[in-house]
Structure formats: structure tokens, C-alpha cells
Amino acid sequence: MFRPIYCYFIIMCVMILGLTACSSTSIKTYNSGKTATVKIKQESTRSYRGEEVEKNRNVASVDPDPLQDEDFTVSYRSHKIDKNTDIKQLINEWGYGEGFEANNRGYVSGNGTYRRWSLSYPNYEDPEIDFVVLSKIELEGEELVDGESYLVAVSLENPKFKTKRGLKIGDTLGKVLQLYGQPSIITNRSLVYSKNGLHLNIYWDTKTEKVDNIFIEYNMEKSVEQQRSADYVEEDAQPDPDLEPYTIQKEQSFTTTLNGWGEVKFISTLKDEGTNDLIQAKFFLEVNSQKYGDNKILYEFPEFYGNNGRMIDRIKAVSFKDLNHDGRTDIVIIADYITGVNAHGIETRPIAGIFFQKKDNTYTTLSELDKNINQTGHNRTLQNIIQYVSKQRINVQ
Known part of the structure; x- marks a missing residue:
């Protein structure tokens, strides 16, 4: 359905610029197990301006490099965030984020031994990034405090922050496949890429078909096992x-x-x-x-x-x-x-x-x-x- 418009565009380019038009790159398919075939659907437009050609070229699939541990890192305030990030060090430098106390000190869940909580920056109302933390509850004098703590996961909440491969909130599913290929796990609204116990969860809005959250798990299995083992059943x-x-x-x-x-x-x-x-x-x-x-x-x-x-x-x-x-x-x-x-x-x-x-x-x-x-x-x-x-x-x- 694009051929007449495309030919017309070529003629116009030859007459005005003496250049030939670029053809859009074909889409490479991926296989998931026995069946999955990934296809990127080109947008229907009335003209193929330079930016549209470039857009299709960018969406075109290539074989992405195999996942490395570095692919599960992100950068925030000049800090590299990974599974070994020292939460206490971040708090010493940045504090707790505005609204920490008003949001029940970031509480998510807990029992008498552990508490799971979120650390949001720059604030809890409109965060750019959210850290999920598991802390062992300790008694300091007569007050319960967060003792030994470690990073469970990090959630990217703002499109100005990207993954190591350049993915951000608002990108299309085509961009996800281009950067990462076929996921380890597919659910009805997320793609999961996993390696060595690390998990990159990419969630999309089913209406807009665009990424609306990027959630990286570093020590999730460990935290679930620890918290669950402390529950009374x-x-x-x-x-x-x-x-x-x-x-x-x-x-x-x-x-x-x-x-x-x-x-x-x-x-x-x-x-x-x-x-x-x-x-x-x-x-x-x-x-x-x-x-x-x-x-x-x-x-x-x-x-x-x-x-x-x-x-x-x-x-x-x-x-x-x-x-x-x-x-x-x-x-x-x-x-x-x-x-x-x-x-x-x-x-x-x-x-x-x-x-x-x-x-x-x-x-x-x-x-x-x-x-x-x-x-x-x-x-x-x-x-x-x-x-x-x-x-x-x-x-x-």
C-alpha cells in the first residue's frame, strides 16, 4: 500500500536533491522456544520524510549482544547502582527523600524480623527512582531501627533515566525487542530478561503499547526467602x-x-x-x-x-x-x-x-x-x- 507514495517520493527527491531514497530495513525475526515470531509493524504514513526513514531504520531488529551483568546496572546521581549497592552509603549522601516519614517510612511489608520498604528520590510524590530495600529490624535502646540492609530492586520512574542499553519509559515494544531480543519470560503485560539471578522486568501499557515501568531485581529471591522464613505459619x-x-x-x-x-x-x-x-x-x-x-x-x-x-x-x-x-x-x-x-x-x-x-x-x-x-x-x-x-x-x- 506504500509503493505509489514511495515512488512519488523518489521522483521528488531525484528532481530536487538528486538523491535516492533509503529503503526501510527488514525486520529480523526472533524465536521463543518452538513458536514465537517477532514482527515489527511499520507505521502507515502519507510521506516518507527523512525522520520517518530513520525511525524505521532504528526500529529494525538486529541480533542484540548476550546479556551481561552490566546490563542490570543503572546510573543515578553519578552512582552506579547494582546488586552490591550499599544502601546505608546512599542514605548518608542523599538522605531519605522528601516525604519519607509521611509515607510511613516507605513501609511495604514486614514481620517481627524484617521489613521491606522503599527509598524514593527526590521525593515520594513524584519519584525519579525507587529503591526496594530489605532491612533486619533491630532494637536500639527502646527504638526499633533498620539494621543490616540490602538492595532488593530498583524501579525507574522517569523517562530521563535509561537502562545500560538505552531503554527508557515511553519507548515502544519494538525498541525493547531491538535492544534485548526475545525475553526469558513473557507475561500479559511484561517482559522479563534474566541472567545469574538478576531480572530486568519491562512493563508496558497495553493501550499505548509503550514501556511504562522498568524494574530491575537484584536480590529478590533472597529477600522473599528471608522474609517468608520469618513469618509464623x-x-x-x-x-x-x-x-x-x-x-x-x-x-x-x-x-x-x-x-x-x-x-x-x-x-x-x-x-x-x-x-x-x-x-x-x-x-x-x-x-x-x-x-x-x-x-x-x-x-x-x-x-x-x-x-x-x-x-x-x-x-x-x-x-x-x-x-x-x-x-x-x-x-x-x-x-x-x-x-x-x-x-x-x-x-x-x-x-x-x-x-x-x-x-x-x-x-x-x-x-x-x-x-x-x-x-x-x-x-x-x-x-x-x-x-x-x-x-x-x-x-x-
């Missing part, structure tokens, strides 16, 4: 999928009646994005009763077929149906998993799995059947799956 406490690391997907959670269970809540969950692990689906049966003050989990379903090395984007559909006509209620699940990312967001494909109810009322999966459903393309709708399975001979004990 009752030995007989019931697991609750609404807590870490899972988040309930309310639109695909239902009250239903199942053989041998009666009326229960079927709970769909996804692993929280903040874990830096593959986002996977997990399913539970929960008591449907108001007499319990806390959620009480009755049953945890087997591993969902779609989790097999994939990053789940969303749980798309759930159906309760006796698929093999044995008088028991089977459960069909369809999810979308992430295959890659392009300049406009994530790319997904459907993945399906079935939980068959056994005679003892628990559930099992048939991996070969799940595999066939997905390999033959009968995984796009619930009706596709039901029709396909109805032609199979399935006997579950």
Missing part, C-alpha cells in the same frame, strides 16, 4: 489459592455440584506474575459454606496439561460435563498460552486439558488424549473438545 493451616503464589481468576471460578462432593466452589487460579516463574494454572475445590471464616480447600486437581513448559496468559473456558458417559462429572479446561511477543503485545494460542472423575470421586488426566486434542486442533472451543472426545472410548477407573 500454623502447621495445620489450610492452603489458600488467593495467597501467594496464586491469584484467583474469578471469571472462571464457579459454584457447582459434583458427584461425591456436593455443592462446592471450583476455583481457577494463575501463579502470580511477581514470582518470576512461568505463570501456570492451578485448580481447586473449595468448601461452599459461610460457616468457615477462612477459605477451606477440599481438593487440589492434578497438573493441568497446558502447564507443560508453557506460560499461561489466561484461563479461557471451563465446562462441567460427563464426557465418557460413566455417570461422573468431568471438567474441560481451555487456556491461552503465550507463544511470543511482537511490537504490539503478546501472541497466544489455545491449550486444552481434561480432568476425568474417577470412582473414588478424585480426578485424573489422560496425557495422550490431551496431547491428541491439541495436536489435531480440537482445542479451540468447548464444543470442539466435547465432539472429539465423544468419538473416543474412554474408561476411567
Whole structure:
């Protein structure tokens, strides 16, 4: 659709300047695992002025250099920030940032042993940069103070600060791919690049398709382990999928009646994005009763077929149906998993799995059947799956 305008532009350039126009550079593709193909979509314009040609040239992909530890460093106030940054030294030089006390001394979370808090500069109302810190709580006289402290992560909050490779808030997803290539992990609104326990999290606005936050983790795993180990957990406490690391997907959670269970809540969950692990689906049966003050989990379903090395984007559909006509209620699940990312967001494909109810009322999966459903393309709708399975001979004990 650009050829007539492009030719006209060439003629005009020859007549006026005697120059030939530059052609836009082709976009190199990236592969994520088996599937992902990244494509940068050129903008449609009525003229190809010099700056537009230069813009497309800049967006064009090249093979980025492999990640190095230096790629996880940033510079602020002439200081190099990395995993070994001395927080106490920064505070001695810069203070605590305006609004520290008014914002509960930067408090994020804590227990009797550790506190997680933020250190924002130049202030807490409109920060340029935010440091996440874990401190051991110590008693100094009669006052609790921050003892041994270390940098957990840093968040770039202002577009005037860039990563080592030049990425800043407001840049496009195309720029991200150009600078860093395919990420280690893709979620529904972030790309994660990892090396040696360091994680560069790039979040984008799904409406503008531009970067809106850059979050670098230095000692996140260490901080989570330390803080969690200090928490008091009752030995007989019931697991609750609404807590870490899972988040309930309310639109695909239902009250239903199942053989041998009666009326229960079927709970769909996804692993929280903040874990830096593959986002996977997990399913539970929960008591449907108001007499319990806390959620009480009755049953945890087997591993969902779609989790097999994939990053789940969303749980798309759930159906309760006796698929093999044995008088028991089977459960069909369809999810979308992430295959890659392009300049406009994530790319997904459907993945399906079935939980068959056994005679003892628990559930099992048939991996070969799940595999066939997905390999033959009968995984796009619930009706596709039901029709396909109805032609199979399935006997579950």
C-alpha cells in the first residue's frame, strides 16, 4: 500500500536533491522456544520524510549482544547502582527523600524480623527512582531501627533515566525487542530478561503499547526467602489459592455440584506474575459454606496439561460435563498460552486439558488424549473438545 507514495517520493527527491531514497530495513525475526515470531509493524504514513526513514531504520531488529551483568546496572546521581549497592552509603549522601516519614517510612511489608520498604528520590510524590530495600529490624535502646540492609530492586520512574542499553519509559515494544531480543519470560503485560539471578522486568501499557515501568531485581529471591522464613505459619493451616503464589481468576471460578462432593466452589487460579516463574494454572475445590471464616480447600486437581513448559496468559473456558458417559462429572479446561511477543503485545494460542472423575470421586488426566486434542486442533472451543472426545472410548477407573 506504500509503493505509489514511495515512488512519488523518489521522483521528488531525484528532481530536487538528486538523491535516492533509503529503503526501510527488514525486520529480523526472533524465536521463543518452538513458536514465537517477532514482527515489527511499520507505521502507515502519507510521506516518507527523512525522520520517518530513520525511525524505521532504528526500529529494525538486529541480533542484540548476550546479556551481561552490566546490563542490570543503572546510573543515578553519578552512582552506579547494582546488586552490591550499599544502601546505608546512599542514605548518608542523599538522605531519605522528601516525604519519607509521611509515607510511613516507605513501609511495604514486614514481620517481627524484617521489613521491606522503599527509598524514593527526590521525593515520594513524584519519584525519579525507587529503591526496594530489605532491612533486619533491630532494637536500639527502646527504638526499633533498620539494621543490616540490602538492595532488593530498583524501579525507574522517569523517562530521563535509561537502562545500560538505552531503554527508557515511553519507548515502544519494538525498541525493547531491538535492544534485548526475545525475553526469558513473557507475561500479559511484561517482559522479563534474566541472567545469574538478576531480572530486568519491562512493563508496558497495553493501550499505548509503550514501556511504562522498568524494574530491575537484584536480590529478590533472597529477600522473599528471608522474609517468608520469618513469618509464623500454623502447621495445620489450610492452603489458600488467593495467597501467594496464586491469584484467583474469578471469571472462571464457579459454584457447582459434583458427584461425591456436593455443592462446592471450583476455583481457577494463575501463579502470580511477581514470582518470576512461568505463570501456570492451578485448580481447586473449595468448601461452599459461610460457616468457615477462612477459605477451606477440599481438593487440589492434578497438573493441568497446558502447564507443560508453557506460560499461561489466561484461563479461557471451563465446562462441567460427563464426557465418557460413566455417570461422573468431568471438567474441560481451555487456556491461552503465550507463544511470543511482537511490537504490539503478546501472541497466544489455545491449550486444552481434561480432568476425568474417577470412582473414588478424585480426578485424573489422560496425557495422550490431551496431547491428541491439541495436536489435531480440537482445542479451540468447548464444543470442539466435547465432539472429539465423544468419538473416543474412554474408561476411567
